[in-house]
Amino acid sequence: MTNAYIVDAVRTPRGRGKIGKGALTHIHPQELLAQTLNSLVKRTGVDKRDVEDVVAGCVTQAKDQGADIARMAVLAAGWPDEVTGVALNRFCGSGLQAVNFAAMGVMAGIQHLVVGGGVESMSRVPINAEGANNDGNNDHLRKKVFQVPQGISADLIASIEGFSRQDVDQFAFESQRRAAQAQQANLFKMSLFPVRDPETGEVVLERDEHPRANTTLEGLAQLEPAFVKLGQQVVGFNGETYDQLALQRYPEVQQIEHVHTAGNSSGIVDGAAAVLIASKEYIVAHGLKARARIRAMATVGSEPIIMLTAPAPASRKALSQARMTVSDIDLWEINEAFAAIPLQTMRSLELDPQKVNVNGGAIALGHPLGATGAMLLGMVLDELERRNLTTALITLCIGGGQGIATIIERV
Numbered sequence: 001m002t003n004a005y006i007v008d009a010v011r012t013p014r015g016r017g018k019i020g021k022g023a024l025t026h027i028h029p030q031e032l033l034a035q036t037l038n039s040l041v042k043r044t045g046v047d048k049r050d051v052e053d054v055v056a057g058c059v060t061q062a063k064d065q066g067a068d069i070a071r072m073a074v075l076a077a078g079w080p081d082e083v084t085g086v087a088l089n090r091f092c093g094s095g096l097q098a099v100n101f102a103a104m105g106v107m108a109g110i111q112h113l114v115v116g117g118g119v120e121s122m123s124r125v126p127i128n129a130e131g132a133n134n135d136g137n138n139d140h141l142r143k144k145v146f147q148v149p150q151g152i153s154a155d156l157i158a159s160i161e162g163f164s165r166q167d168v169d170q171f172a173f174e175s176q177r178r179a180a181q182a183q184q185a186n187l188f189k190m191s192l193f194p195v196r197d198p199e200t201g202e203v204v205l206e207r208d209e210h211p212r213a214n215t216t217l218e219g220l221a222q223l224e225p226a227f228v229k230l231g232q233q234v235v236g237f238n239g240e241t242y243d244q245l246a247l248q249r250y251p252e253v254q255q256i257e258h259v260h261t262a263g264n265s266s267g268i269v270d271g272a273a274a275v276l277i278a279s280k281e282y283i284v285a286h287g288l289k290a291r292a293r294i295r296a297m298a299t300v301g302s303e304p305i306i307m308l309t310a311p312a313p314a315s316r317k318a319l320s321q322a323r324m325t326v327s328d329i330d331l332w333e334i335n336e337a338f339a340a341i342p343l344q345t346m347r348s349l350e351l352d353p354q355k356v357n358v359n360g361g362a363i364a365l366g367h368p369l370g371a372t373g374a375m376l377l378g379m380v381l382d383e384l385e386r387r388n389l390t391t392a393l394i395t396l397c398i399g400g401g402q403g404i405a406t407i408i409e410r411v
Helices: 029-044 069-076 094-107 139-144 150-161 165-184 217-221 242-249 280-285 311-321 340-349 372-387
Strands: 005-011 053-057 085-088 113-121 203-205 269-278 292-301 331-334 391-398 402-410
Touching (some): 005 029, 005 280, 005 292, 005 372, 029 069, 029 113, 029 269, 053 069, 053 094, 094 113, 094 269, 094 292, 094 372, 113 372, 165 340, 311 340, 311 391, 311 402, 372 391, 372 402
Parallel strands (some): 053 085
Antiparallel strands (some): 005 269, 113 269, 391 402
């Protein structure tokens, strides 16, 4: 098996994911990804004809995001007809899985130049726009495993771990503080490119739109819990609510404390990202310089009702594969789907909080579902270089009870 090298990584700014309120809502998601692809080849100087495949994560593959958005983006970008594209869905881990699949082709020696990334326009194609819910509307499956919405799972994790409302709000405040500080210092500029209107060519967005630099703990404390009414919704075959179904699986919990709000959960945004993966042979033959290599990658399944606890075991599996320990990782990116997730992962792995999400995360910056994993990889690679550090681990929780982790090492 050969090495897979990261040549470069780019992303759009994250735009607010609400029609009429976000700068990217009028840009078709195919165009978001197409501009990302063109920015990637412009920065690296590679020949588009050499790209053997574009692998793109996209969670809600319906409406504007249907019809194999990866292939449509290749065509929208004006790339040669011979360049293929495939869209995948591993829920929130889709963007990182796309990078991993791209790396697998190179590591197997089958391919030499592949793009992995993702896109999500959450304003144009909202969550569950395909009407599939958590389980694809399969009553037979529901009788085996009645999955609850992720917000209920996040509150269940907080209840089991004993994370208070103050704990999750404090984490959210720190995410906003770090993101605001990084944005003020232009730390994101290395990976960012400005999105332009496809018709006029005018720049419509050149910096992340979601962070709220004026966030205070007092303001966060005033927000209402987001999942109380959802938890009381009657959905079970025997008249159970979502909360009751979760508690049936975890009877050691007296009740679910609903601590997550719009302020300590990930933001709904639009955006795209792409990572160029190459073999050593291609890099040498074309005079390129690799920024990092993929050291390890792993996925792990977890119990599907609690759903969001797999980042820690996925990280352990990736570390074992690389013959590394927690202490060998310089920086961590743990997706902030809900504040309890990174808190639980940090506790489980005994991580130093000063090494985790050092420039903020999805609570402040937003979580464009299919693109986030690729964005996190690019963001932490930039930070490794800025700090002259070597290794990073990127991990995300995933719907249905899964986790994904990737370790990168600068070269």
